[in-house]
Amino acid sequence: MITHELIERIEGEAVLDFQTDKSGAVQDAAIRFLHFRGMEAILEGRNALDALVITPRVCGICGHSHLIATVKMIEDAYRNAGVAIRISDKATAIRQITLSCELIQNHIKWLYLVMLHESGKMMGEEPTVALKALYVSSQVNQLCALFSGQWPHSSYALPGGVSCDPTHIEVMQALKILSDVERFIEDEVLGCTPEVFEQAMRDNEVLSLSGDFGTVLRNFERLKVLDTGKSHGRFLVLGDKSVAMANGIRNSADFALVSEDDSQTFEHGGKTYAKNALYNGEFYEGGPLARALVQERTGITDLYRTYGDSAIIRLSARVAEMVSLCAQVRQLLTSLDLSQPSFIPPPAIESISAEGIGIIEAPRGSLIHRATIEKGKIVSYSIITPTQWNLGNGTASNLGIAQKAMIGAESIAKASLIFRTFDVCSVCTTH
Amino acid sequence: MPSNPAKLRVIWLQGITCNGNTHSFLNDPSLGTLLDSVEFLHHPLLPCTFTLQQLVKKLPKSDILIFEGAYSASFERAGMAMESLLMTLALKTKHIISMGSCASFGGIFKENDPEHISGIVFDKENDSGPLRDMRKKVITLSGCPAHPKWLSFTIDMIRFDKPIAVDEYRRPKELYAYLVHNGCLRNEYFEWKVDSEHFGTKEGCLFYAQGCQGPFTHGSCNKILWNEVSSKTRSGTPCVGCTEPTFPKRELFTTKTYMSIPSEMPIGIPKRSYLALAGAAKSFHIKRLEERLIDDHT
Numbered sequence: 202m203i204t205h206e207l208i209e210r211i212e213g214e215a216v217l218d219f220q221t222d223k224s225g226a227v228q229d230a231a232i233r234f235l236h237f238r239g240m241e242a243i244l245e246g247r248n249a250l251d252a253l254v255i256t257p258r259v260c261g262i263c264g265h266s267h268l269i270a271t272v273k274m275i276e277d278a279y280r281n282a283g284v285a286i287r288i289s290d291k292a293t294a295i296r297q298i299t300l301s302c303e304l305i306q307n308h309i310k311w312l313y314l315v316m317l318h319e320s321g322k323m324m325g326e327e328p329t330v331a332l333k334a335l336y337v338s339s340q341v342n343q344l345c346a347l348f349s350g351q352w353p354h355s356s357y358a359l360p361g362g363v364s365c366d367p368t369h370i371e372v373m374q375a376l377k378i379l380s381d382v383e384r385f386i387e388d389e390v391l392g393c394t395p396e397v398f399e400q401a402m403r404d405n406e407v408l409s410l411s412g413d414f415g416t417v418l419r420n421f422e423r424l425k426v427l428d429t430g431k432s433h434g435r436f437l438v439l440g441d442k443s444v445a446m447a448n449g450i451r452n453s454a455d456f457a458l459v460s461e462d463d464s465q466t467f468e469h470g471g472k473t474y475a476k477n478a479l480y481n482g483e484f485y486e487g488g489p490l491a492r493a494l495v496q497e498r499t500g501i502t503d504l505y506r507t508y509g510d511s512a513i514i515r516l517s518a519r520v521a522e523m524v525s526l527c528a529q530v531r532q533l534l535t536s537l538d539l540s541q542p543s544f545i546p547p548p549a550i551e552s553i554s555a556e557g558i559g560i561i562e563a564p565r566g567s568l569i570h571r572a573t574i575e576k577g578k579i580v581s582y583s584i585i586t587p588t589q590w591n592l593g594n595g596t597a598s599n600l601g602i603a604q605k606a607m608i609g610a611e612s613i614a615k616a617s618l619i620f621r622t623f624d625v626c627s628v629c630t631t632h
Numbered sequence: 633m634p635s636n637p638a639k640l641r642v643i644w645l646q647g648i649t650c651n652g653n654t655h656s657f658l659n660d661p662s663l664g665t666l667l668d669s670v671e672f673l674h675h676p677l678l679p680c681t682f683t684l685q686q687l688v689k690k691l692p693k694s695d696i697l698i699f700e701g702a703y704s705a706s707f708e709r710a711g712m713a714m715e716s717l718l719m720t721l722a723l724k725t726k727h728i729i730s731m732g733s734c735a736s737f738g739g740i741f742k743e744n745d746p747e748h749i750s751g752i753v754f755d756k757e758n759d760s761g762p763l764r765d766m767r768k769k770v771i772t773l774s775g776c777p778a779h780p781k782w783l784s785f786t787i788d789m790i791r792f793d794k795p796i797a798v799d800e801y802r803r804p805k806e807l808y809a810y811l812v813h814n815g816c817l818r819n820e821y822f823e824w825k826v827d828s829e830h831f832g833t834k835e836g837c838l839f840y841a842q843g844c845q846g847p848f849t850h851g852s853c854n855k856i857l858w859n860e861v862s863s864k865t866r867s868g869t870p871c872v873g874c875t876e877p878t879f880p881k882r883e884l885f886t887t888k889t890y891m892s893i894p895s896e897m898p899i900g901i902p903k904r905s906y907l908a909l910a911g912a913a914k915s916f917h918i919k920r921l922e923e924r925l926i927d928d929h930t
Contacts, residue, residue: 207710209684210677212651214710235708238648239744250885254872258740258776261651292832310658314677328679332664339659339859346859350867352659353652354777357869359885364831364868368926374861543868544832628650 206613208620210315212262213627215592217620218472219613227616230607232594237474240632244582249275249550249574252582253356256570259584260629262310264353265303265345266563267584269296270570272358275550278557278574279360284548291541292362294533295348298375300561301526301533302345303352305382306338307564308489308523311624312390316516317413319621320420323614337385344378344530347371362544367537375534383527390414395524402500405507407517414520421512421618430512430606430619436494437485437590439569440562444495445480451495454480456558459569461585465594474631477593477601478585486510486602487566487590488624490518498525510606515622551577563587565624586629639668640695640791643687643721644675647714648741648749649701651676652777653732659859660780669791670696684710688717696790697725698783702734702741703762704749715762718752722763727790728752728770731783736774736801737877754801757877772802776874781856782807801877803850811899812863812871813839813846815854822847825913826921831868834925839894843885844870847898851875 220229257264279286313334342352349355392412421427443454465471493501566587593601610616672680705715733739821837828836838844
């Protein structure tokens with residue numbers, strides 16, 4: 202039997218086409234995204250700096266990631282044009298702080314608005330508004346705005362640095378907010394300290410954690426989906442250190458092996474607007490799990506050895522990343538050298554003709570912006586979003602990451618829940 | 633205070649969007665209090681009475697319809713084209729809030745298909761959108777995104793049945809009579825025509841070289857601060873004019889000048905008056921404004 206399931210309460214919507222057997226188990230699943238906005242075409246012909254305003258509007262929840270990818274792309278174009286461009290350590294640190302804030306608020310919203318909500322609903326609970334989670338997300342965004350001016354849709358990062366010139370007052374305010382966020386994660390999300398959390402991952406005892414994360418895991422266990430959702434076990438991180446991991450072996454990744462495949466799109470007789478992103482011709486998973494595994498972070502690496510790439514580890518990796526990002530933001534805030542320049546003016550963009558590539562790690566994985574610039578104007582612009590890696594629609598012999606994870610689920614509802622563990626974003630996928 | 637009226641039934645519907653207004657709305661630190669006064673019949677992310685699929689089947693009556701995103705007649709949600717979905721829900725609601733610049737004027741997404749994409753009442757400056765005949769019940773909250781407090785203010789005014797004074801684009805005057813320039817920390821540099829040498833400093837005005845549109849953009853960004861703490865100009869970023877029907881203009885980080893005078897004047901200021909004052913201001917050297925605001929950070 203074939204069922205078309207509209208998946209709501211993600212960023213936008215997706216349609217899943219399920220083929221089920223008599224028992225209702227999922228034998229095949231296709232992922233479709235039906236909305237398209239043409240962001241790349243909007244950018245063509247514009248001044249390259251305008252992209253700093255346009256690209257954040259690709260996505261309401263990860264627009265800041267797009268800003269940082271754009272600015273890195275333009276800076277790369279400067280360098281490729283043979284023009285030196287310098288960024289102070291301070292500006293680099295501030296960019297990392299605001300980018301990390303976006304990841305933290307994203308992960309909190311996903312845990313509460315999506316996973317706790319949906320798994321609770323399947324347990325027969327009446328969902329309520331996760332006000333405490335939304336409040337703390339708004340605080341994380343406030344921390345970001347102390348530097349970026351606003352969240353969402355800031356344009357404060359420019360080739361050469363950042364536009365803000367913070368004082369100790371902003372840094373102190375940021376540290377106070379960060380303490381509140383850390384307390385929320387300890388008291389509400391985990392129900393224990395980060396150290397106890399890490400030990401629980403190493404000892405395979407995350408199910409007994411008392412916080413809301415533990416509740417999600419226990420919901421998954423009762424639904425018998427905790428160790429389902431296995432995919433290819435291939436992981437890719439391109440943003441920080443480029444690493445591809447397959448069959449448990451880590452290799453440095455080569456950007457030249459990245460390709461886009463549009464064979465499933467409407468343009469070519471398919472049923473979706475989303476293009477697939479491939480590495481070496483194959484689907485690779487990106488995001489918090491990939492980042493933790495390629496960095497061999499304790500806790501997640503231990504859990505992976507036990508469970509493989511199943512639901513429990515995707516859930517754990519996103520939560521573990523919240524914890525590690527808070528520690529990273531604290532370290533960056535306390536070591537900021539405010540006497541350094543925020544911005545070192547580069548030569549005018551009109552003097553630049555070159556190609557540029559900007560790759561960063563966004564909430565859902567590696568985000569790639571690539572453009573050709575001619576005398577400061579954008580000739581062509583291409584964006585590969587993280588969800589194109591994870592939510593690609595493959596063929597029977599080459600299944601996409603989430604597609605493979607859903608096949609074999611006992612029911613459509615369970616397959617849909619597995620789908621959501623990938624932190625689905627429709628607006629980014631099609632842009 | 634008036635007595636507590638019943639909860640308003642609100643539908644949040646999305647057109648062609650990035651979800652930016654949804655996430656801006658979720659930043660409201662008083663969200664809990666707001667939710668005491670509204671019941672979401674549908675919302676894309678919050679728990680609500682109807683899923684999108686149910687919404688499209690039932691097409692319920694509501695007190696407020698919030699529309700986020702640009703309009704295109706053929707754009708579908710849950711299989712129903714906006715042409716009928718938006719129109720039906722609009723006819724069955726008492727108030728409509730146009731949330732953000734895409735819903736209000738077409739915004740960024742209009743750029744991809746200018747012929748077919750518009751706002752719900754306005755298409756850029758023209759009142760040729762599909763809900764033009766219902767404009768009397770529309771409140772425009774332009775901005776990319778709109779500020780969460782602008783929305784909660786509008787909902788409160790509707791809830792307590794207070795009249796909202798609006799401008800030509802049906803934007804509440806209490807929010808949009810201000811210019812983004814009002815309350816900018818760099819106002820004194822503007823007065824004395826001291827421009828910012830480059831980005832990343834606390835000093836100087838961004839109007840003369842960096843493309844700041846604050847003096848001719850309506851919005852209370854420097855009165856009702858973003859995320860409670862800042863704004864574009866307070867973080868040294870030029871205003872990009874995101875609340876206006878002209879958004880997005882081009883060359884957003886450069887001031888267009890004519891004879892080295894900004895070619896666009898602060899709203900309502902005749903060029904002659906501007907030139908007279910600018911000439912006088914520039915003839916003085918104010919030492920304090922030419923120095924660093926704070927010597928160092930040590």
